[in-house]
Amino acid sequence: MIIEPRLLVTRFAPHAERLANSLNDSGCFSIAQPLLTVTELDDPKTLDTFLSGYYDYVIAVSGNAVRYAQQQINIDWPKACYLAVGQSTQNILNEVTVQDVLCPLTRFDSEGLLDLDELKSIKNKRVLILRGEGGRDLLETTLIERGAKVDFFQTYKRIKIDLNGHELVNNWQQASINGAIISSVEILNQLFMLVPKEYTSWIDELIFYVPSERVAKQAALLGAQHIVLLPSLHTDQIVEFFKVNNGNCI
Incomplete structure (x- = not known):
């Protein structure tokens, strides 16, 4: 089954906004939401x-x-x-x-x-x-x-950013977010802490795009079922990855 990626970008600001803008410009729907500062x-x-x-x-x-x-x-x-x-x-x-x-x-x-x-x-x-x-x-x-x-x-x-998990997840669901770009274990852990328990099945089904085996292993331990290794955290290479592969992992 081919899934068109609709992405949550969780990097630090301003990198999250820059990457999301570049992905949107390339035709890949993305929302920037830094979780840590x-x-x-x-x-x-x-x-x-x-x-x-x-x-x-x-x-x-x-x-x-x-x-x-x-x-x-x-x-x-x-x-x-x-x-x-x-x-x-x-x-x-x-x-x-x-x-x-x-x-x-x-x-x-x-x-x-x-x-x-x-x-x-x-x-x-x-x-x-x-x-x-x-x-x-x-x-x-x-x-x-x-x-x-x-x-x-x-x-x-x-430093953890004070965010409303219920409100954010509702917004992400309404936007049909099905994948998250995660740049570190710390950001990954913060995302799982932010998402309320009633949304566990939703976050477990997200496609996690990660930069390393270390982050991939932690995502699996937290319950992620779909994990994809990115070629790099460089914005141009991430954009090219989604252009070429369409972000598909299923």
């Missing part, structure tokens, strides 16, 4: 250590982590081996560091990063992970197991 965190001690050139490797796990770090940096980024979890983050990191940034070719998650040759032999190397508050334990754990010294530069924290 972010606010900057200050960590002067780690920032000073970073800017001193102390770290051999710097890993960015999100575009927001890079953007909020850049707001605190008034000089050139130090020389290091820079890596990014996905292509969108890679593009942002390339721009601010003016250096080549490595990125997985296919799997855009912690496992993809850890499979890069550059992170396989890092004994006694100093690694800084740019991220939001909380984050990816697998990345830290595995790097430490490989002998690296790992620190974090937490540049922002996520």
